[in-house]
Amino acid sequence: MAANSQFAVAIHVLTILAKAGDERVKSDYVAGSVNTNPVVIRRLLSNLQEAGLVVSHVGATGGTTLAKQAKDIRLSEVYKALPCGEVFALHAKEANQDCPIGRNMAAFLCGLQKEIDKSIEEKLRQYTLRDVIEHIEEA
């Protein structure tokens, strides 16, 4: 369970919301399709709401809808909305600062990490939620 599946689950959740249109979807229902616990879904939706991708309503007839149209939600927005792990971590302990290589390694790696993250975001920006739905429906 160590690897983070929030992005994957988020795409799944957003797809369900998109198909539901204006109808408010309950966390219980989503959890049923994703096959997890409603609280896990609500936690995730909380992040997506902060990012302006969905709107949740509390109360008896509560539930969640998309905050904008599927064609206007880019997967890069979803990626940025979540605490997805970096592709690689820096070493937990600081390198030996007496070693000229160790001294400059962290800064370099941090920059590389950011560059990779940018690549990922560029790739994900190419897809909207609408594309996901079309892809899934034709399967």
Next chain:
Amino acid sequence: MAANSQFAVAIHVLTILAKAGDERVKSDYVAGSVNTNPVVIRRLLSNLQEAGLVVSHVGATGGTTLAKQAKDIRLSEVYKALPCGEVFALHAKEANQDCPIGRNMAAFLCGLQKEIDKSIEEKLRQYTLRDVIEHIEEA
């Protein structure tokens, strides 16, 4: 300690080897610069050797050297040599197969995962170990 730092450490290690040239470097020495345990380094070198990036020698005068020149080692090779985590994980439990969305979600996400991985590799292919050294030396 959940996030995988093997790639970061590998770049560090390879840089040290590159600077050492033909001289065999001992795992103890590398561990000193990276600030970790020699066994961690040897485990990593074992992977890099399998990938043909380094050559290790056992015995009294043992140690490790690069298997080819720094300018011929692309960071994408390093990435592929190691069990780096995927950017995102699929959900551990299978989605509800009775739900038309759940049924097709895993296949789609898996494809997306592969595409992202290709993006990362393309980005890393742009850099060689030589580039890393130059970048670190001018810092």
Next chain:
DNA sequence: CATAACTGTAACCAGTTTAGTTACGATTAA
């Protein structure tokens, strides 16, 4: 106004992963 049905969130638990560590066998040079 009381009730039922939701969301939001805190708190805790269990499983998995990573890196650190110890230990030891195998290999090699001197």
Next chain:
DNA sequence: TTAATCGTAACTAAACTGGTTACAGTTATG
């Protein structure tokens, strides 16, 4: 023969993720 080194297995500790329970707050409805 000895000392130094790699290779690798086994165990441990710490961190993280997701699952679960619990409950407060909100809202529609009769």
